[in-house]
Amino acid sequence: MRRGADYLASLRDGRAVFLDGERVDDVTKHPAFAESVRRIAERYDAAGEALDVTTCADPARGGRIGAMWLIPQSAEDLGRRRAVHRFWAEGSYGLMGRTPDHVASVLTAFAGWRQLFDRGGRQFGDNVVRFYERARDEDLYLAYAIVPPQIDRSTPAHKHPEPFLHPGVVKETDAGIVIRGAHSIATSVTMADWLYVSYITPLAPGDVDYAISLVVPVNAQGLRLLPRRPYATLATSVYDYPLSARFDEVDTTVVFDDVLVPWEHVFVYRNVELVTAQFHESPAHVTANFQSLVRFGVKLELLAGLAMKLVEVGRGEGDANTQATLGGEIATFCAMFDALVKAAERFPLVSEGYARPDPQYIYAGMSLQRRLIVDLYRTVRELAGGAFQNLPSSEASFLSPETRAHTERYYRSTAAGARDRVKLLKLIWDFIGTEYGGRQLQYEMFYSAAQPVVNRRMFRSYDWASAKALVDRLLSEY
Ligand SMILES: Cc1cc2nc3c(=O)[nH]c(=O)nc-3n(C[C@H](O)[C@H](O)[C@H](O)COP(=O)(O)OP(=O)(O)OC[C@H]3O[C@@H](n4cnc5c(N)ncnc54)[C@H](O)[C@@H]3O)c2cc1C
Known part of the structure; x- marks a missing residue:
């Protein structure tokens, strides 16, 4: 299992977090983030002490995997998943929703339903499964951004007066695709490793440039994280604000300033039908x-x-x-x-x-x-x-x-x-x-x-x- 110290070290990766107009050097030290990040690190350490709950037998290869990565095949498997979700929830008394086991659940379901991604081309199903296996084996922490800002909901993205207010593909290269635009909220992204990006809000038939489903590392070149006011910095003391000071999973707007996403990290590409289907047709x-x-x-x-x-x-x-x-x-x-x-x-x-x-x-x-x-x-x-x-x-x-x-x-x-x-x-x-x-x-x-x-x-x-x-x-x- 991942250790807390390793998790903390991995967050010192040059991620571009801007608070009050200034770049944050190190989220593990900045008072706006440090306590919440420490809670997650402590939970990773606690997970290593509770392996009977946080891990389970790997049905495919033998050995053990993190239980949040278990592709459920039965009610018993869901019971294992419930136990690990409860383990993570207890770390914040249920006050943090986007702990690592949330988006891990999305990715696990995608991998368990790769046939949907194969419809766009078998390489996309392969990308899903390969990234899932990596995330499972490295116990990665993913956040997600799947809802665009409320700039103009009355017209589809491709009819906005300016293109790429919502995240979309501005360019395709041999190396991958280049993404521009913003999504409204990615809770916890400042303390995660990777960001999953797509749309759960409906896309319209002409929205092909926006029809994406992909992952980017949080320190990707051009990805900028703009948090709302973090509550830890408003708290005058732990005694007076025991939750604000310690359990804030900071909601953060994410801006893609021409972020290059290598092909192997793309799950759906320019396919409106699959972006719409991926959350509900899959589990x-x-x-x-x-x-x-x-x-x-x-x-x-x-x-x-x-x-x-x-x-x-x-x-x-x-x-x-x-x-x-x-x-x-x-x-x-x-x-x-x-x-x-x-x-x-x-x-x-x-x-x-x-x-x-x-x-x-x-x-x-x-x-x-x-x-x-x-x-x-x-x-x-x-x-x-x-x-x-x-x-x-x-x-x-x-x-x-x-x-x-x-x-x-x-x-x-x-x-x-x-x-x-x-x-x-x-x-x-x-x-x-x-x-x-x-x-x-x-x-x-x-x-x-x-x-x-x-x-x-x-x-x-x-x-x-x-x-x-x-x-x-x-x-x-x-
Ligand atoms: C604290 C917080 C954390 C969040 N974290 C994340 C995150 O980690 N990742 C992420 O991607 N998103 C996150 N979200 C965003 C969340 O997914 C959206 O807020 C949610 O989908 C609602 O979208 P919206 O905010 O654009 O509101 P809207 O959908 O615009 O809703 C606003 C109002 O519009 C009306 N309305 C909207 N749709 C309809 C409809 N179809 N029919 C009738 N009336 C309608 C409703 O009356 C509603 O009250 C978070 C939101 C909050 C508040």
């Missing part, structure tokens, strides 16, 4: 979002624990009304979500040797998740009242002789001392209320797509034929 979308839902389940557990502790720190186990709120508006959703993930795993659709997590449970989870999270945040806010605004400005209030006594006296509750209570409340506020908390909410709502888009995926996945057959049988009885 990539459901396999990757199986990871998303496992990760979300860990976050829900964190949320349930925070809500329960919020109540306990105020008034023990709470009164009957509070218990009803905890049970009906938090625990119910957590248990229901857990069941959906397990059902997706237990009842895969197996075809051509690949076990896809049952799409109807994946999309039911995704459709619910982006609504549930809003309700869950509201419930926690309801439980808290003004608690988050009735907090000392920082940990210094406990240290200053001017304020220590008042802080200890007036910020406690009957159930907890001031230090414990304030620490917990600051954690919960960072989870739901700070800029970091706001981004967490937006992530759950939009890491995949807008609600109508997710709902239509659910529409396509549900077994309407069985439902209608039931109606037909009933109608035929009289």
Whole structure:
């Protein structure tokens, strides 16, 4: 398995990250990125200590491979994948979505469904499998950028007033293809090794120059990474902002300034039909979002624990009304979500040797998740009242002789001392209320797509034929 130190060393590769207009020398040292990068490095080290979870037998060659690279052939294999997704999610308490196992899931599904890429020419299927094998053997960390900026969604890319606002092929050479344009968000790319680039948003028939699916190393010549404001640099201390300071997977706009992509890294070339088909005809979308839902389940557990502790720190186990709120508006959703993930795993659709997590449970989870999270945040806010605004400005209030006594006296509750209570409340506020908390909410709502888009995926996945057959049988009885 990859070691944390090796991972950190690999990030010092000259990648072009620009923050506040200035180039970042070393993401492993810069305060905007260092803590989150360290979390990933620690997780790689922990993965090496938990080989029974993070690796599994390689069905093709014998020996062992990282479990996130296992091409699932059965429910049992999906169970192995769930365990490794959970392992990675626990490293960030479910707060980081684009850990290495997310895009690894996309690539694994592509390799398990190479027949789709072969339709563009067998060399493209070969490219997919060869790169998958390399990523598996070197345990590479990939991020992805598959949604263009919201510059003009009303016209297809090839009809924009300026070409290559969205990433596309400006030139083809013997060495490869040259890409120009920008994609809107590649979460975690600043701490990844490679970037997968394509489109999940629909392409129009004339968009051939944009119909690409490929990988580039994050330090590729001409690839520029433009992060949003990182939250670690807004955090005044870990005590006051324990999540902002440590678990920010920085969302980053990626600009391709004529990036040369060698042919062997191209999976789809100028083929609109295949770009459109690759996520849904192959098992990539459901396999990757199986990871998303496992990760979300860990976050829900964190949320349930925070809500329960919020109540306990105020008034023990709470009164009957509070218990009803905890049970009906938090625990119910957590248990229901857990069941959906397990059902997706237990009842895969197996075809051509690949076990896809049952799409109807994946999309039911995704459709619910982006609504549930809003309700869950509201419930926690309801439980808290003004608690988050009735907090000392920082940990210094406990240290200053001017304020220590008042802080200890007036910020406690009957159930907890001031230090414990304030620490917990600051954690919960960072989870739901700070800029970091706001981004967490937006992530759950939009890491995949807008609600109508997710709902239509659910529409396509549900077994309407069985439902209608039931109606037909009933109608035929009289
Ligand atoms: C925190 C965060 C992290 C992300 N990380 C990544 C990443 O790592 N890689 C990546 O590629 N992308 C990432 N994304 C981008 C994500 O894929 C897109 O945000 C998502 O696909 C939605 O696209 P959009 O932002 O352009 O919004 P839009 O699709 O434009 O949605 C905006 C609004 O338009 C309306 N709308 C859109 N489409 C339809 C429709 N078909 N029918 C009706 N109404 C519609 C909806 O009302 C919606 O609320 C991330 C997004 C967020 C917020």
